[in-house]
Amino acid sequence: MIVQLLAALLALAGLYLLLRSLWLRSNLSARQTWLTGGTALIVVLLIGLAATGRLHWLVAAGAALLPLLRRGLGLLRVLPLINQLFPGWQQRYRRHGPDSAPAGSDYATTETAHLRMSLHHPSGHIDGEVLGGAHQGRLLSELSRAEVVGLHGTFDDQDSKRLLETYLDRTWPDWRTASSGTGAPGADSAMNRRRALEVLGLDDTANEQDIIDAHRRLMQKVHPDRGGSNYLAATLNEAKNALLHA
DSSP states (O other): OHHHHHHHHHHHHHHHHHHHHHHHHSOOOHHHHHHHHHHHHHHHHHHHHHHTTOHHHHHHHHHHHHHHHHHHHHHHTTHHHHHHHOTTHHHHHHOSSTTSSOTTSSEEEEEOSSEEEEEETTTOOEEEEEOSSTTTTOBGGGSOHHHHHHHHHHOOSHHHHHHHHHHHHHHOTTHHHHSSOOOOOOOOOOOOHHHHHHHHTOOTTOOHHHHHHHHHHHHHHHOGGGTOOHHHHHHHHHHHHHHHTO
């Protein structure tokens, strides 16, 4: 037992001297210092457990946690199914804050005075958050058809109306014939570089080929011939042209 304690003390002393030497020679950041200290603490605990003959407890605890780990990995397999059954759950989680869907992510966002719309690139799913009024903070997917059509009549700007029409065209294609107002769109707002990048889901490092590829990929999802809308297709075209001819 005494020999084990002496060996543990020597190992700890050697570890301390080694870490001190490394710390003095390198200019570590605060994060690197915490990581190094945490690693050293784990090593010290393992040495202490080994020296006192208690390391087998840790091994036994790890073996007991293995079934839970396997179940957790099994749950990961059903995440795609959950995403298909509840396509709006990711947007509900990410919708808070202006940077909730940054450029370059799987979501392209467009915001107007009354709506914040998000398009999920891989699936083509579109949804939006109401930014004001009686339904403020709610997703369009949470509202009934009558409530969404009613929103269209309350919006006082054409950008919000056109975005809502895009959602209605995708969700209820016959909504125009069932409602009294069609909400004819007005003139488009200016498409600047920042908005164009957001629409295509790109960042400032995107080159010409990235722009073309993103436009082609999104058009395959939202083209009117594939169940999309004329407005969204026109917006993608405008974004591509704004970036390529800037």
